[in-house]
Amino acid sequence: MASVTEVETVRGPVPTAELGVTLMHEHVFVLSPESAANWSDEWDEEPRVTEAIGKLTELAAAGVRTIVDPTVDGLGRDIRRVARVNEALPGLNIIPATGAYTYADVPHWFAQRGPGALPDLPEPMVDLFVRDVQEGIQGTAIKAAFFKCAIDHHGLTAGVERIMRAVGKAHAVTGAPVMVHNNPGQDTMAHVQRVLDDEGVDPRRVLLAHVGDSTDVDRLAGLAERGYLLGMDRFGLDPILGFDDRVNTVVALCERGWSGRMVLAHDTSCYIDWIDPNLMQFLPNWHYLHIHQQVLPALAERGVTQDQIDQMLVTNPREWFERT
């Protein structure tokens, strides 16, 4: 494969050398349009778009040049809405994804389209994912730059495996890298390794999202050694794993020489309708500025060098999108 030094963003291709400080897993919006339309009037387009522009303006002012947004089918992706937000943010790149997000069954739309239908049909997901990368998302010219799928506490269900294999095959066609949502407490990474090895995906093009929810440094080092990029990407989601544990894990992996295999993020959003608004008060650190305000100073205090921080925020994201 030819070397690629540009990456698609919501505003078109950008040289990878210009991505700068990159948060590797942040959503703009996470929405459930059908449920929201049925059960609530919480969603109000104009104020939410304005609010998002405000939050992302603050993020750009903190020095972040790029966010990688893994919002796909199942998370309420609407690329035109993200483009509206991005129009007002000249200093911020937003990198879009394609794929499907489920912990169990495929989205119902796919249930009787493809393998498992009565009778079995060819898999339509591969062509759809490739179309998003090569032609554009949702009828726009905005192209996806990477693939996203998920595996969680249900393990490798038929639906999860179907999507993961479609992502692997779409990767083989396009070369775009692969991000997988994991649950490290269930060692979902072992399934990811088996399926994506089987699909011929080089671990160096695979980002194991959410493995930073684990403090098992030996196991994380083993994944890094195989070449995977480790998503230390839920800073601020303290009820899942607290600040000190997250920082200690990154410090320990840096001490072992793995700063070249980690990326940092919060997995937050400008607005998410999956959580009762009254619960957000229990997540005071789950916002876009937590890494710059609290995490980076703590890492520096613990001996992580500026070079190592630059690797995690600049070099590693850039190299994941480049192909050689």
Ligand SMILES: [Zn+2]
């Ligand atoms: Zn996410």
